[in-house]
Amino acid sequence: MESSTKLPVHVCHVKKTEMVINRLHIFLHGIALLALFYYRIITFSLIIKTKETPLVPYLIVIVSEIVLSFLWVMHQLATQWRPVKRTVYPERLPEDDKLPPIDVFIFTAHPSQEPSLQVMNTVLSAMSLDYPPDKLSVYLSDDGGSYVTLYAVREAWNFARLWIPFCRKYALKIRCPESYFSADVESADEKFTGCSEFAADRKIIEKNYAEFQEALEKNSVNANASYSRNHPSRIEVITDEDKDSYPKEMPLLVYVAREKRPDHHHHFKAGALNVMLRVSALMSNAPYLLVLDCDMYCHDPSSARQAMCIYLDSEISAQIGWVQFPQKFHNIISEHDIYDSGHNSDWRGLQGVDGLRGPMMCGSNFFIRRGAIYGTDRIQKDIDLKQLKKSFGSSNEFIRSIYKNCKLQLPEDRLNPAGALQNELQLLSSCTYDNDTEWGKEVGYLYNTVSEDMVTSLVLHCRGWTSAYVDPARPCFLGVCPTNLNDMLVQQTRWALGAMQIALSRFSPLIYGGLRMSILQSMFYAQVGSLYVVPLCGLAVIPQICLLYGIPLYPKVSDPFFLLFAFIFISSQFKHVQEVFSYGDSFRHAIIELRVWMMRSGASYVYAFWEAMMEWIGMHKTNFVLTGKVVDKERAKLYEQGIYDFQATPLLLVPMCSLYIFNLATFIIGIPMIFHKGDELLAQAVLPFFGIIVNYHLLEGMVFRKDSGRIALSVSLLSIAISSVIFCCGSLLLLY
Numbered sequence: 001m002e003s004s005t006k007l008p009v010h011v012c013h014v015k016k017t018e019m020v021i022n023r024l025h026i027f028l029h030g031i032a033l034l035a036l037f038y039y040r041i042i043t044f045s046l047i048i049k050t051k052e053t054p055l056v057p058y059l060i061v062i063v064s065e066i067v068l069s070f071l072w073v074m075h076q077l078a079t080q081w082r083p084v085k086r087t088v089y090p091e092r093l094p095e096d097d098k099l100p101p102i103d104v105f106i107f108t109a110h111p112s113q114e115p116s117l118q119v120m121n122t123v124l125s126a127m128s129l130d131y132p133p134d135k136l137s138v139y140l141s142d143d144g145g146s147y148v149t150l151y152a153v154r155e156a157w158n159f160a161r162l163w164i165p166f167c168r169k170y171a172l173k174i175r176c177p178e179s180y181f182s183a184d185v186e187s188a189d190e191k192f193t194g195c196s197e198f199a200a201d202r203k204i205i206e207k208n209y210a211e212f213q214e215a216l217e218k219n220s221v222n223a224n225a226s227y228s229r230n231h232p233s234r235i236e237v238i239t240d241e242d243k244d245s246y247p248k249e250m251p252l253l254v255y256v257a258r259e260k261r262p263d264h265h266h267h268f269k270a271g272a273l274n275v276m277l278r279v280s281a282l283m284s285n286a287p288y289l290l291v292l293d294c295d296m297y298c299h300d301p302s303s304a305r306q307a308m309c310i311y312l313d314s315e316i317s318a319q320i321g322w323v324q325f326p327q328k329f330h331n332i333i334s335e336h337d338i339y340d341s342g343h344n345s346d347w348r349g350l351q352g353v354d355g356l357r358g359p360m361m362c363g364s365n366f367f368i369r370r371g372a373i374y375g376t377d378r379i380q381k382d383i384d385l386k387q388l389k390k391s392f393g394s395s396n397e398f399i400r401s402i403y404k405n406c407k408l409q410l411p412e413d414r415l416n417p418a419g420a421l422q423n424e425l426q427l428l429s430s431c432t433y434d435n436d437t438e439w440g441k442e443v444g445y446l447y448n449t450v451s452e453d454m455v456t457s458l459v460l461h462c463r464g465w466t467s468a469y470v471d472p473a474r475p476c477f478l479g480v481c482p483t484n485l486n487d488m489l490v491q492q493t494r495w496a497l498g499a500m501q502i503a504l505s506r507f508s509p510l511i512y513g514g515l516r517m518s519i520l521q522s523m524f525y526a527q528v529g530s531l532y533v534v535p536l537c538g539l540a541v542i543p544q545i546c547l548l549y550g551i552p553l554y555p556k557v558s559d560p561f562f563l564l565f566a567f568i569f570i571s572s573q574f575k576h577v578q579e580v581f582s583y584g585d586s587f588r589h590a591i592i593e594l595r596v597w598m599m600r601s602g603a604s605y606v607y608a609f610w611e612a613m614m615e616w617i618g619m620h621k622t623n624f625v626l627t628g629k630v631v632d633k634e635r636a637k638l639y640e641q642g643i644y645d646f647q648a649t650p651l652l653l654v655p656m657c658s659l660y661i662f663n664l665a666t667f668i669i670g671i672p673m674i675f676h677k678g679d680e681l682l683a684q685a686v687l688p689f690f691g692i693i694v695n696y697h698l699l700e701g702m703v704f705r706k707d708s709g710r711i712a713l714s715v716s717l718l719s720i721a722i723s724s725v726i727f728c729c730g731s732l733l734l735l736y
């Protein structure tokens, strides 16, 4: 024991080889970019004098190169400067009685878009985490206020009474029932093969699970009708008939539906999170919280202990605000994740930013310190109650809970809240509680964006909190991600919109963050994807038009500067492939990432840019469009075969198809021109050629495919019309 207490619970290694490669690349590529801008300044001043090339297209290309270089600098410096890898040793933690309590928050918003069986699996997996049950409380936030969900959570509690003891008795590695029963038994519990007691227990549980599943399915028939946007709040501790005692082996399970009224803005998930903070403060008030989306279950039951390795590491514990685990997905096929919905590039980036002051919160799968999110460390010692109420709202009980210093002094009637406690809970979950307080502005999760996780992380990092990224070999959490084009683009639109909303707000990363935290860290938040729409014009439209008219925008092949452009292009592609390889992915995956990035730019980023601008000038109100979670068997088949499913809304398809057709047409029509002026126009021919090859699947979808997932003829025709419009408008620019 003596020696084990001396061993570290957590070690952080700098990935030295990668760091050297990254910094060398940043240095060389950075110099090349400086040389490029030198070239552009020289040639631009020449053009002004000679007037041989139209100014406007040339300027658009320069602006595009500036934006692209800006995004490159933000990305490289923030995510590649100091990549690290953490290792944790939960077996070296102190005994269970010394571990701090944890409150788990799970969010669901719609009973039919988020099937209750999936949600309950998340609830059950969280309840069976390998953590002392008296120190674990699980809260389910139901934004749909649905009786279908309430019924499901009660049934889940009944099933948990069997499930949790079973998990503990056999120390199961998989504690999400759905995945346990669908997993290959050999791999799930190989140590018990041949054990008759285990086989008998398992059979009983399996039968009970089947009944539970059936009950939920029956009850879900009216799921859609049970969704409500107009309901009072409802907070219920789930127990059996005997409300006076709570089984010892069971963590507390609480159902929370906050009040919703049609004429109130509910601030999406951030609003729900803030209600959960307040409600849980009166019920269990754990100092640490685990936040989970309803589609993200706990796969490795040791995640809470792994997180505690960071929080209890005395060298860093005082500053650590949150511990983020990656989101990994059980519904993707890694060999052909054709929509890149595993987002491996994002997780690679988090390894990098973890070497600075830590990753952002990614909405789900993170443990956070309650005090950090309240901002309690910023409260002055002599502050009076009136001021506290201005920040935290009118509830005395809630304010008292802050000063209980997260000690568990639980109300006696919490299993069946009535009287004063019930009144307080109703107040704290009412839709007007936030009014005229600091909730959503300075306290709790911040509002006014659909990326509440990003802006809240930014502000907490600015307040001096750090964070840690733990990515063990066995995923701690597994979820569902989009496996069709439509859902992927809708999700990307929301994320890009969120980042753009933040950039246009008072929390604009480079200004707000740059002044308050390390500049490299603030660069992480400044990677605003929707800015890619600018280089999209500069690289996918203007050079192509100029190609047709024989107007060169890049140096001649015989000019030494041509090598510079070639170097920049090749070096960035090679670096990308190197990053993909070092994360353990294939070359094919690198191409998919490139292709998906182009599709996002040609669809999601365009709309996100537009919507954010419209909102900024007050012409539009954004909404949180839930990511699809219901699997359509027909469409799933296409995904399993690695074939793109173009049954997406035409709004998303038309911009990218128009750009594809435009590039294809300009390249083909431009071939004689390339032969005629190859020396001057080679670079301009490479651009459309590259786009056509990388996005060949679009051509397949429009022309060669006959199945139901092809691109509809109407979309192709509309895209041809729009590409002609692009050509005409672009040609007009050549006049200037």
Ligand SMILES: O=c1ccn([C@@H]2O[C@H](COP(=O)(O)OP(=O)(O)O[C@H]3O[C@H](CO)[C@@H](O)[C@H](O)[C@H]3O)[C@@H](O)[C@H]2O)c(=O)[nH]1
Pocket (backbone or CB within 6 Å): 107, 108, 109, 110, 114, 141, 143, 267, 268, 269, 272, 292, 293, 294, 295, 362, 363, 364, 450, 451, 452, 453, 491, 494, 495, 498, 624, 625, 626, 627, 628
């Ligand atoms: O008004 C709302 C809207 C959403 N949710 C919940 O928020 C979660 C995330 O929604 P989902 O549709 O699954 O979106 P994703 O795109 O998968 O979510 C990612 O992106 C979100 C920010 O855009 C983050 O909040 C998530 O944690 C992150 O996983 C789900 O549990 C929802 O039930 C609510 O509780 N209330």
Ligand SMILES: [Mn+2]
Pocket (backbone or CB within 6 Å): 293, 295, 480, 627
């Ligand atoms: Mn999700």
